[in-house]
Amino acid sequence: xxxxxxxxxxxxxxxxxxxMEKNKKVLIMGEDVGKLGGVFRITDGLQKDFxxxxxxxxxxxxxxxxxxxxxxxxRGYRTVCEIQFDGxxxxxxxxxxxxxxxxxxxxxGVYTMGLVIRIPFQGGIGAIEHHSESPEAYFAQTAGLRxxxxxxxxxxxxxxxxxxxxxxxxxxxEAKSRYWEKGEVDLDNPPQGxxxxxxxxxxxxxxxxxxxxxxxxxxxxxxxxxxxxxxxxIIDARSLAPLDLDTMARSLEKTGRLVVxxxxxxMASIGSEIVAELSERCFYSLRAPGLRVSxxxxxxxxxxxxxxxRPSVERILxxxxxxxxxxx
Amino acid sequence: xIGEELVQLLTPEGERIANSEYESTLGIDEIFGLxxxxxxxxxxxxESTSLQRQGQLALWAPVxxxxxxxxxxxxxxxxxxxxxxxxxxHGIAWCRGVPPKDMLRxxxxxxxxxxxxxxxxxxxxxxxxxxxxxxxVGYAMGIQRDGAEEAVMAFFGDGASxxxxxxxxxxxxxxxxxxxxxxxxxxxxxxxxxxxxQSKIPLYHRAHGFGFPGIRVDGNDVLAVYEVTKRALxxxxxxxxxxxxxxxxxxxxxxxxxxxxTRYRIDAEVEVWKHRDPIERVKSLLVREYHVKSAKFDEVIxxxxxxxxxLREDVLAMDRPDPITMFDxxxxxxxxxxxxxxxxxxxxxxxxASPS
Ligand SMILES: Cc1ncc(C[n+]2csc(CCOP(=O)(O)OP(=O)(O)O)c2C)c(N)n1
Ligand SMILES: [Mg+2]
Numbered sequence: 001x002x003x004x005x006x007x008x009x010x011x012x013x014x015x016x017x018x019x020m021e022k023n024k025k026v027l028i029m030g031e032d033v034g035k036l037g038g039v040f041r042i043t044d045g046l047q048k049d050f051x052x053x054x055x056x057x058x059x060x061x062x063x064x065x066x067x068x069x070x071x072x073x074x075r076g077y078r079t080v081c082e083i084q085f086d087g088x089x090x091x092x093x094x095x096x097x098x099x100x101x102x103x104x105x106x107x108x109g110v111y112t113m114g115l116v117i118r119i120p121f122q123g124g125i126g127a128i129e130h131h132s133e134s135p136e137a138y139f140a141q142t143a144g145l146r147x148x149x150x151x152x153x154x155x156x157x158x159x160x161x162x163x164x165x166x167x168x169x170x171x172x173x174e175a176k177s178r179y180w181e182k183g184e185v186d187l188d189n190p191p192q193g194x195x196x197x198x199x200x201x202x203x204x205x206x207x208x209x210x211x212x213x214x215x216x217x218x219x220x221x222x223x224x225x226x227x228x229x230x231x232x233x234i235i236d237a238r239s240l241a242p243l244d245l246d247t248m249a250r251s252l253e254k255t256g257r258l259v260v261x262x263x264x265x266x267m268a269s270i271g272s273e274i275v276a277e278l279s280e281r282c283f284y285s286l287r288a289p290g291l292r293v294s295x296x297x298x299x300x301x302x303x304x305x306x307x308x309x310r311p312s313v314e315r316i317l318x319x320x321x322x323x324x325x326x327x328x
Numbered sequence: 329x330i331g332e333e334l335v336q337l338l339t340p341e342g343e344r345i346a347n348s349e350y351e352s353t354l355g356i357d358e359i360f361g362l363x364x365x366x367x368x369x370x371x372x373x374x375e376s377t378s379l380q381r382q383g384q385l386a387l388w389a390p391v392x393x394x395x396x397x398x399x400x401x402x403x404x405x406x407x408x409x410x411x412x413x414x415x416x417x418h419g420i421a422w423c424r425g426v427p428p429k430d431m432l433r434x435x436x437x438x439x440x441x442x443x444x445x446x447x448x449x450x451x452x453x454x455x456x457x458x459x460x461x462x463x464x465v466g467y468a469m470g471i472q473r474d475g476a477e478e479a480v481m482a483f484f485g486d487g488a489s490x491x492x493x494x495x496x497x498x499x500x501x502x503x504x505x506x507x508x509x510x511x512x513x514x515x516x517x518x519x520x521x522x523x524x525x526q527s528k529i530p531l532y533h534r535a536h537g538f539g540f541p542g543i544r545v546d547g548n549d550v551l552a553v554y555e556v557t558k559r560a561l562x563x564x565x566x567x568x569x570x571x572x573x574x575x576x577x578x579x580x581x582x583x584x585x586x587x588x589x590t591r592y593r594i595d596a597e598v599e600v601w602k603h604r605d606p607i608e609r610v611k612s613l614l615v616r617e618y619h620v621k622s623a624k625f626d627e628v629i630x631x632x633x634x635x636x637x638x639l640r641e642d643v644l645a646m647d648r649p650d651p652i653t654m655f656d657x658x659x660x661x662x663x664x665x666x667x668x669x670x671x672x673x674x675x676x677x678x679x680x681a682s683p684s
Contacts (some may be wrong), residue, residue: 012384031521032520034520036519057521057526060491060521060523060526061491087456091456091493127387127437128455129434129440130456193339296654296655296672297660297663298655299440299652299670301440302434304438304648304649305650305651308654309651315676
C-alpha cells in the first residue's frame, strides 16, 4: 500500500491526471483550466502534459461547456466540465436538466452520458456573492443525474476517478473550503464505492449526517459533545443522489436519534430527504424526531457574516441537546 | 492589432488627430474635469488594492488602464439615464455619484450591493457574467412604454460577450429597437483567457449581424470615448435604437487581488499598454494645448489623496453587520421561513437584537 500526504486540491489534480492517463477519451473543459490551471489550480499542469486538445480553455459560457460536453459524449468522449464556482452553474442548468439528465433515456439507452460536472460548492472562504452556494438539491431532484460530494483528499482522489469511469452523468460537488487541507491518500485501493456513505466516527447516542464542508464541523461538534457526556456517530453521506440509506439506517437503529447538517437551506433539501427516508425506515427505532441544521432561507449573506449562516458547532450541539432531551 | 476603424481623437502622445465622423466638443474645463476624474479613480483603485493587501477588503477588482473607457462613458450619461454595471465599473459608479465608501461595501464583504440604485440611477453590481445585459434591455423596454427620453447603458467585458445572455440581449434590443447602449470594455483578458478565444472577429462587428451599429473606440482615449458614447446615447433616447460600443483597452492589473497574471501573460505585453496610459495622454494634451500649469495638476493629486484618506477611514469604520440583517429584504412580504430563522438566530444570541 502506497499512501501519500497531499491536499484535497492536489488529490483532485492527481486523480484527474490518472484518469486521463488511463483513458485517452477523457477531456477537461472549463474557464481558465489551461495555462492558469483553474482559479483553484485543480487542473494545474494538465494542459502542459496532455495538450490543448484534451484540456480546453473554454470561451466564457457555461451553457456551452456542458452543451458541447453532451455532443462529445455522443461522439464517445468523456468530458470533465469545470464550473468555476457554484453560483455560475445556472447558465448551464438547462443543458444539465434537459439533455445531460435525459438523453440516455430518450435514446433508449443508445447514448451514454458519461460526463462529470465539477462544482466547487459551499461557503467558508470569505468570498463575494455567488461564490459560496449549495445548489446540490436542484440536481438531486432531477432523475437521470447522480450527485456526489467530496471533502477530504482520499475521497477527492478516488471519487473523481470513479465518477469519470461511471456511465451516468455525475454532478461532482467539491467542498472548496477544504481544498487546502492535507490528508493521507492510498494510491492503490479506493476506500469504498462512489455511492457509499462513510462512518467517520463511531458513537452511540446521536447519528449526525452531513456532507462536504459540514463533516469537519460535525467532527468538532463530536469532540465537544464527548466532554458533555454525549457520544455522536458522524456519517459523511458522500453520495447525495442516490443516498446510502442502508449505512445511515444501521447507525440510526443503534442511536435512535438523528441530526442532519447542511449549508443549504432546509426547504426541499438533501437533509429533508434524509430525515424523511430514515423516519420511514427507522420509525420504531426513533426516540425523537430527526432535526435539520441548515443555512437560513435567505440569499447567502455577505461573507463577513457567513459564519452565522453556516451550521456551527454550537447550532449542531443545540440540535443534539434537543434530540437528547426529547425523551427525558 | 488596432484596426483602421478605431475611433481615436488623441494619439497616445496626446496629440489631436482628425476623425471624419467625430470631433471633440469639449473645452478646457471639461477636459480637465475628465482628467481629474481619472486621477481620482486610479487613486481610489490603488488605495483599495492596499486595503485588500492589509486584510481590510476580501477582494478588489482593479480598474487600472480602463479609466478613460469608464470616465468617458460615465460623463457622457445624462442624470436620468440608467446604468447596469459589473463588478469593475468603479469609474462609472463615480460618475453616477456613488460615494467611494459605498463602492467598497461589496469588497469588504459587508453587503452584496452597497448603494441605492434608484438614487444614483446606477444599478447594484452584477457578478454573474452577462445577466445584466438582458436586465438592461428590459429596463429600456420600460422606457419605451413610458415614452421617456432616456437611455440605458449595459456594461460587460470581452469574456462576458460569449455568454448566451449577452447575445440574446442583442437579439431583443434589435427586435424591439430599445434605447440601450451596450458598452463592452475589451480589456483583452477574461481572467487568464485571451480575447482570441472569445472572438475571431473584432467584437464590434458582431452588432452588424444582429442588426444595429457597432463601433470600436480607443478605450484609452477619453475624448473619443466621450464623443462616441454621447452620440450613441443621444440616438438611443430619440428612438435610434441600440448601439454596441467596443472600448478597446487593457487590464493593466490583475483580474482581482486573488489573481496572478504572471501565470498566463508576458510582461512585454503589459509594457506596450503602459505606453498607452489613458491619464498621461490627456495630461499631455492639457499641457501642450492649454498650457495647464503643474500646480493645477498638483491640486488634483492633493484632492485624490484626501479622497483616499477619507476612504480608508470610512472603510476601517465599516463594521461587520449584525448577522440578523441577513433576514432583511430576503422577501418584500413576511415569510414564515425567514421569521423562523430570525427567531432561531435571536435565541442563539449572536445578534444584538433582543428576544421579543
Ligand atoms: C456566469 C459566470 N461565469 C464565470 C464567472 C467567473 N468570472 C468572473 S470574472 C471572469 C472573467 C470575466 O472577463 P470579462 O468579461 O472580460 O470581464 P473583465 O473581468 O475582464 O472585466 C470570470 C470567468 C462569473 N462571474 N460568472
Ligand atoms: Mg476582459
